[in-house]
Amino acid sequence: MLDFFTIFSKGGIVLWCFQGTGVTESFTGPVNALIRSVILQERSGNNSYSHDALSLKYKLDNEFELVFVVGFQKILTLTYVDKFIDDVQLHFRDRYKNELEQKGALALLNSHFAFEDDFKMLLREAEESSKARGPTSMRSFNASLKSQKTVKSMIETKGGDKGKEQGGKKNKNELHILIKSCLVVQGMQLSSMKGDLLAVDYESSEGEEEEEDAVERVVVADTSKKIPKKGAFGGMFGMLKGLVGSKSLSQEDMEPVLDKMRDHLIAKNVAAEIASQLCDSVAKKLEGKVMGTFTTVASTVKGALQDSLVQILQPKRRVDILRDVLEARSQRRPFVITFCGVNGVGKSTNLAKISFWLIENGFTVLIAACDTFRAGAVEQLRTHQRRLNSLHPPQDHGGRPIVQLYEKGYGKDAAGIAMEAIAYARNQAFDVVLVDTAGRMQDNTPLMTALAKLIAVNMPDLVLFVGEALVGNEAVDQLVKFNQALADHSMSDKPRLIDGIVLTKFDTIDDKVGAAISMTYITGQPIVFVGTGQTYNDLRSLNARAVVGALMKA
Ligand SMILES: Nc1nc2c(ncn2[C@@H]2O[C@H](COP(=O)(O)OP(=O)(O)O)[C@@H](O)[C@H]2O)c(=O)[nH]1
Ligand SMILES: [Mg+2]
Numbered sequence: 001m002l003d004f005f006t007i008f009s010k011g012g013i014v015l016w017c018f019q020g021t022g023v024t025e026s027f028t029g030p031v032n033a034l035i036r037s038v039i040l041q042e043r044s045g046n047n048s049y050s051h052d053a054l055s056l057k058y059k060l061d062n063e064f065e066l067v068f069v070v071g072f073q074k075i076l077t078l079t080y081v082d083k084f085i086d087d088v089q090l091h092f093r094d095r096y097k098n099e100l101e102q103k104g105a106l107a108l109l110n111s112h113f114a115f116e117d118d119f120k121m122l123l124r125e126a127e128e129s130s131k132a133r134g135p136t137s138m139r140s141f142n143a144s145l146k147s148q149k150t151v152k153s154m155i156e157t158k159g160g161d162k163g164k165e166q167g168g169k170k171n172k173n174e175l176h177i178l179i180k181s182c183l184v185v186q187g188m189q190l191s192s193m194k195g196d197l198l199a200v201d202y203e204s205s206e207g208e209e210e211e212e213d214a215v216e217r218v219v220v221a222d223t224s225k226k227i228p229k230k231g232a233f234g235g236m237f238g239m240l241k242g243l244v245g246s247k248s249l250s251q252e253d254m255e256p257v258l259d260k261m262r263d264h265l266i267a268k269n270v271a272a273e274i275a276s277q278l279c280d281s282v283a284k285k286l287e288g289k290v291m292g293t294f295t296t297v298a299s300t301v302k303g304a305l306q307d308s309l310v311q312i313l314q315p316k317r318r319v320d321i322l323r324d325v326l327e328a329r330s331q332r333r334p335f336v337i338t339f340c341g342v343n344g345v346g347k348s349t350n351l352a353k354i355s356f357w358l359i360e361n362g363f364t365v366l367i368a369a370c371d372t373f374r375a376g377a378v379e380q381l382r383t384h385q386r387r388l389n390s391l392h393p394p395q396d397h398g399g400r401p402i403v404q405l406y407e408k409g410y411g412k413d414a415a416g417i418a419m420e421a422i423a424y425a426r427n428q429a430f431d432v433v434l435v436d437t438a439g440r441m442q443d444n445t446p447l448m449t450a451l452a453k454l455i456a457v458n459m460p461d462l463v464l465f466v467g468e469a470l471v472g473n474e475a476v477d478q479l480v481k482f483n484q485a486l487a488d489h490s491m492s493d494k495p496r497l498i499d500g501i502v503l504t505k506f507d508t509i510d511d512k513v514g515a516a517i518s519m520t521y522i523t524g525q526p527i528v529f530v531g532t533g534q535t536y537n538d539l540r541s542l543n544a545r546a547v548v549g550a551l552m553k554a
Contacts, residue, residue, distance in 0.1 A: 001078060001127065003054060003071045005119065006031060007092060010065040011105050016092075016113045027071055030054050034069065047082075050074060059085045064093060064100040080130040087122050191537055193360040196322070199543035200506060200530050248290045249297065254283050257301045268551050269469075269514030271476045274521050278308060306552055312517060313544035315526035319500055324461065325363055325431055334366070334425040336433045336458065338418070339502070340451055341466035342478060343439030346504035346531055348377065350466060351434050352384035354529065356536035359392050359402050363431035368421035369407035370414040370454065373438035378407050381436060388536075404430070414438065415454040422458060435460065442481035451482075452489030455496050464528060465498040467519055469506045475518040483523065498523055504531035507538070511550040516542065 004027040006017040019027070030051040038049050039058075049056045055076075058069040068089050072078055092115060093100065099111035258279045265275035282304045289300070321335075328335035337354075339347045348371070355365045367385060371377035385405045392402045406421035418435050425433045437454065440447035455463055465482060467475055479498070487495045501519050509515075516527060527542040 001072060001076060002123070003027060003073065005068075005070045005088070007066060007068050007088075007113075007115075009105070009108055010060075010067060011108075013105055013108050015066070015108060015111075016115045016119075018116070018119055027054075030056055030071055031069055034058060039067065057081050057085055059089055061089055061093065066092075066100070068092075078130075080126040084122065084126040087126065088119065091118055091122060193357045193537065193539070195361070197357065197529070197539055197541040200532065200540040200546060248288050249286050249300070251283060251287060253297050254286060254301055257298050258283055261301065261305055264554075265514060265517075265551070266472075267512075269472045269509070269512040269518075270551075271473045271514070271518040271522075273473070273476060274518050275514075278305065278517075278521075282308060302552065306548055309517060309548045309551060310544050312521050313527070313542065313547060316524065317526065319462075319526055319528050321358075321462070321528070322361055325358070328461065329363075329431050332426075332429075334422060334430050334433045335462075336422055336435065336460035337462045337464060338435040338437065338455060338458070338460040339464050339466050340437050340455075340482065340498075341439060341502075342441055343374075345439065345466050345468045346502075347371075347439065347466045348380050348384075348436050349534065350502050350504055350529065350531045350539070351436050352381070352388070353531065353536050353539040355384070355388055355403055355434060356391070357539055358432050359388060364397075364400075364429075365403045366421060366425040366428070366430040366433045367403065367405050368418050368433055368435040369405060370417050370421075371436050371438040372408070372410045372412050372414055372417065375410075377436070377438070378405075378409065381405055381407070391536075404428075406433075414450060415457045418454055418458045433460075442478045442485075445485075448481070448485035449489045452486050455486060456490045456492060459496065462528075463496055463499045464502050465500070465519075465523070465525075466502040466504060467515065469503050469509045469513065469515045469530075471515050472518075475515050476522050479519060479522045498525055500525050500528035502529045502531065503527050503542070506530045506540070507532045511553060513547050513550045516547050517551065 002018075002020045003023045003025075004017065004019050006014060006027070008014045033051050034049050034056050039060075047058055049058070053074055054071050055074045056069055056071045058067060060067055066089075068085050070081060070085055072081065092113075095115070095118065096111065096113060099107065099113070102111075261282075262275045262279045265278065266272050270278075282301060285308075286300060286304055321337075325335040339351050341347050351367065355367060358365050365388075367381055369378045369381050382405055385403050388403045389401050394401045406417070406424055408417050408420070414437060421435070422433050424430075435454075435458070437451060438447070440451060442448065463486075465479065467478060471478070483497045486497050490496060501523065503516055503519065506513075520527060530540040530542050532538045532540050
């Protein structure tokens with residue numbers, strides 16, 4: 001007599017469904033309509049709804065967040081339906097208490113609800129009791145539902161199903177492995193660095209796509225949970241897709257999702273202030289947008305955030321150093337790059353890696369030792385220069401060392417040394433001058449002024465800010481203050497600010513790649529190089545999608 005009966009979680013996971021014999025029409029449409037026009041709009045007053053020729057009755061179980069829906073032909077007067085839904089609800093809750101108590105979509109997916117026999121038994125009872133109207137005889141205790149319920153609950157609630165529990169655990173672990181991505185740290189051997197740099201590489205497990213897909217299936221109430229595509233429910237998901245309603249997004253809908261996203265970004269090392277700004281802008285972008293489906297508040301927000309992140313990381317301006325060096329060469333002048341940043345971030349080391357890359361591409365390099373401050377800074381560069389020359393011996397280059405060091409010891413004026421080095425490079429026809437500078441804290445005004453002067457006087461082609469991928473909130477402070485100092489002390493109307501970023505120690509941060517976002521967001525400048533280790537080969541370009549992928553991963 002019933003057309004269908006379905007039990008689904010408020011999270012949208014269909015736990016069990018029944019279709020009456022001889023019923024061929026899909027009940028997805030009516031259920032969809034019920035969700036859209038009643039449940040979603042919180043107009044669930046009288047628990048019944050009609051859709052075309054069907055009557056639908058439903059019951060919400062707020063404790064376990066379940067929805068029970070029964071559908072039957074309107075022309076039928078089924079007096080037992082209300083009581084029947086109650087009975088099914090109680091029975092179902094009782095029988096699957098253990099599974100339902102394990103909160104979360106994953107637990108539901110891992111549970112198997114073989115409810116068919118119980119359902120049929122309840123239905124038979126309900127139908128019979130309605131037939132036997134009039135002077136209804138009292139059921140014996142044994143025949144009553146109550147007796148079965150108690151017995152069943154006593155059997156089932158203790159201990160649960162061990163095998164099933166273990167299965168659940170295993171799946172959780174698999175999922176954990178599935179969603180963990182790790183950075184591939186490149187080998188230590190030197191290899192050729194000719195041409196453009198490789199992009200930063202990520203290794204992700206094969207299930208990644210499935211996980212991405214799965215997120216699509218998470219509904220409003222379950223925004224934090226991810227469920228694997230191939231769950232125990234297989235084909236039922238097909239129907240789930242239809243269990244949706246359209247609704248325009250409000251701040252309220254998005255707030256819980258955005259809060260989670262913000263925390264997630266901060267946990268990935270994005271500066272807090274920037275994480276908030278990003279989430280606000282995503283909210284603005286999406287507010288009022290009509291959602292195609294009920295299932296996608298979380299995934300819509302996630303998608304929009306992902307797009308913004310890629311947008312931020314994608315360079316607005318293409319930095320093609322090899323091409324620019326060639327152009328400078330054609331103008332018979334050296335291409336000058338200045339490196340700046342706080343102490344110990346890897347300025348000198350990455351300058352040496354960049355020298356190696358340029359040399360591999362056939363250019364000659366002059367390193368200007370303008371860190372005249374830190375003991376050992378000049379010697380560190382001299383060591384690099386020797387090593388690089390031994391990798392590319394002068395005899396291979398017409399007897400001329402391919403890399404030279406221009407140094408004037410310690411304590412001298414860095415701006416002056418840079419100027420002399422550039423003049424020397426022009427005379428000696430070096431292709432590139434790399435200017436190493438002393439590390440300085442962004443709050444040290446005299447040193448910041450000196451840096452601004454060095455840059456203003458020498459007008460390098462590229463000013464690279466070197467920053468560690470390890471920094472969180474500090475990244476913003478550093479960059480804002482470096483740029484501010486360059487602007488304040490530039491002595492020109494059009495001050496030279498930071499043109500690009502070298503993001504170092506990327507090999508040490510696992511998937512906490514947030515600094516990349518903070519730095520590009522705050523400067524609007526591209527990450528030109530990524531340092532991924534301590535050998536000359538450990539230099540990469542940024543792969544925006546891979547970084548965003550790592551950032552969005554749980
Ligand atoms: N793991 C790792 N260490 C790096 C990287 N870049 C630099 N370092 C290390 O960071 C430390 C400081 O580097 P240095 O170039 O002297 O920093 P500077 O003070 O900014 O010139 C050194 O021990 C480097 O070997 C990198 O990309 N990955
Ligand atoms: Mg240094």
